Amino acid sequence: MPLPVGQLYQKKELGNGTIGSLKDYSIYTVTAATDIDYGVALDIQDNQAVVAAKAPIYAISVKRAYVIGHSYDDIEDDHWLKGEKIGALRRGSVSVPITEDVGRLDQATINADGTFRPAKPGEPVVGRFITAGDANGTAIVDVNLTDMGTTGTGTTVDKLSTPATDTNTNNQSAGTSSTTGTDKKGDK
Template sequence: MPLPIGYMYQEKALGAGTVGTVQHYNIEHVPAGTDVNYGVAIKIQDEAGVVADKAPIFGITTKRGYAMGDDYSAIKDDHWYKGEDMGVLTEGAISVPITADVNRLDLAAINADGTFKPAGAGDTAVGHFLTAGDKDSTAIVYVNLTSVNTTATATPDVSGAGK
């Protein structure tokens, strides 16, 4: 039985995968290629979303408004299950799990498990943090990933001559 969550059962910091501002944001929907946690970076592989291990990324998974389970202990470990149609934020601000202390306006990079950290030497930034956060908690990151870091392999025929 699904359990409604909303903002009721969160700590003071927004839970991973929660949209972080009321400003414009864009959410795409893709099937989960594996089980995927909320608030992690994903890439597209075999037409499904899987955890990204490096940039570029497709987007960041949102959380759903309910948990799959029979009691409230299910909320803590809930995630997107393989095959589910999951929400993926491609533009806007979202709360993400962080593995190091971050400061407001630090550039954001991803770890091999799709979680976030401040960008360091050699890291490709995917966005920037809007809030500060302590290691092993959450912070709000802003991304605008629409066609970012993509390379076309061929020029599309838009003239109509190929028809």
């Protein structure tokens, strides 16, 4: 039987992967490609979640509301297992593991293991810390992750057909399209 977690048995600061504020948030569901800890940055590989090694990131893993285990000692080591559908926060506030001291409103970035720290000048920013925290503890980071400003990988799920093009735009014949199939105005 799963053990309910809630706020019981947590330290004063929120545990990793806990929703960190009452403001609106957006959580997607994705399959874990490997075992994934709570509160770490995620990326997508082969349509599955993996721990992100660098920014930009896809989302942050949130914890589930129960623990798989037989005693309360299992709570501390619980995590998402390979193949599970996991919660991936794309917008909102969540408690995350930090490796350096952070101040309230510091810009946040990630380490190669998906944990968080303050961003240094010139580093990509994934969000802002809304609470202060001590190194090797937790802090709440606020994010609004989009795919804007990122570079495409060229990977697609479905192959799109490309309409015929006429390289000579002054001499187009009827029925020939001058688009390349990449203009998707109106598609969401």
